Amino acid sequence: KLDLELVSVTKRYGTTVAVNAINHLFHHGSYVCLLGPSGCGKSSTLRMIAGHESVSEGAILLGNTDISQMPPARRGTAMMFQSYALFPHMTVLDNVAFSQKMKGIDKATRHKKARELLELVGLDTLADRVPAQLSGGQQQRAALARALITGPEVLLLDEPLSALDPFLRIRMRSELKKLQQELGITFVHVTHGQDEALALADEVVVMNNAVIEQAGPAREVFNAP
Ligand code: ADP
Ligand code: ADP
Numbered sequence: 001k002l003d004l005e006l007v008s009v010t011k012r013y014g015t016t017v018a019v020n021a022i023n024h025l026f027h028h029g030s031y032v033c034l035l036g037p038s039g040c041g042k043s044s045t046l047r048m049i050a051g052h053e054s055v056s057e058g059a060i061l062l063g064n065t066d067i068s069q070m071p072p073a074r075r076g077t078a079m080m081f082q083s084y085a086l087f088p089h090m091t092v093l094d095n096v097a098f099s100q101k102m103k104g105i106d107k108a109t110r111h112k113k114a115r116e117l118l119e120l121v122g123l124d125t126l127a128d129r130v131p132a133q134l135s136g137g138q139q140q141r142a143a144l145a146r147a148l149i150t151g152p153e154v155l156l157l158d159e160p161l162s163a164l165d166p167f168l169r170i171r172m173r174s175e176l177k178k179l180q181q182e183l184g185i186t187f188v189h190v191t192h193g194q195d196e197a198l199a200l201a202d203e204v205v206v207m208n209n210a211v212i213e214q215a216g217p218a219r220e221v222f223n224a225p
Pocket of ligand 2: 025029030202203215216217
């Protein structure tokens, strides 16, 4: 059970300071929503945790280990990308199994694991389709299964529901919450929606101008009843 901790993490792009020495402890097993205006540094923060972007300064601890210099696949984190990042020519099963293939895991083992994940997200009957043959929500679930197959301690989600229509968004929202509770891992979810954060988050972190402005339970942060 590993907490994730950002210790004075800074990201610079040339002279732009996108993230300015932020500190935060993400409790293991909590659903955290990261909010704030466009350009305040949310995506950069997520990408640094995932290892898709280097940190300029600071440390990222998972438990007692500084993961900030590790390659993405070894960190114990995974990022759920928008569904358009699925490989269009591959079946859903092969998409979900892809990272396992890269790791050199044999076909029978990775397919078995991928089927388990597809069952978890309710897509087991659609394993042999290609992404274009799935609805928007189904593609989203496939992207989720693809991220979860690595067995992460921390799942990072960058506006995962923004491309969905309002009805589907509400449904996927409750599915995400249910899945997070079942898995008992940490979700860090970037969203623009205050309603989304109220529905999902154990904790809300608000960024503004490259720093964390406020953090706490959603109802407190939003002053909701
Ligand atoms: P948010 O996700 O909150 O919209 P970002 O982390 O994407 O914020 O961006 C924070 C700041 O860093 C913005 O000023 C943005 O223009 C800048 N930025 C983000 N990515 C890059 C990049 N690859 N190169 C240069 N500047 C970037
Ligand atoms: P610390 O754990 O750093 O000693 P607190 O327990 O006061 O300090 O929590 C710091 C922040 O984390 C607070 O905003 C609190 O709402 C939030 N928090 C505490 N425990 C949890 C938890 N189990 N899940 C989600 N958020 C939590």
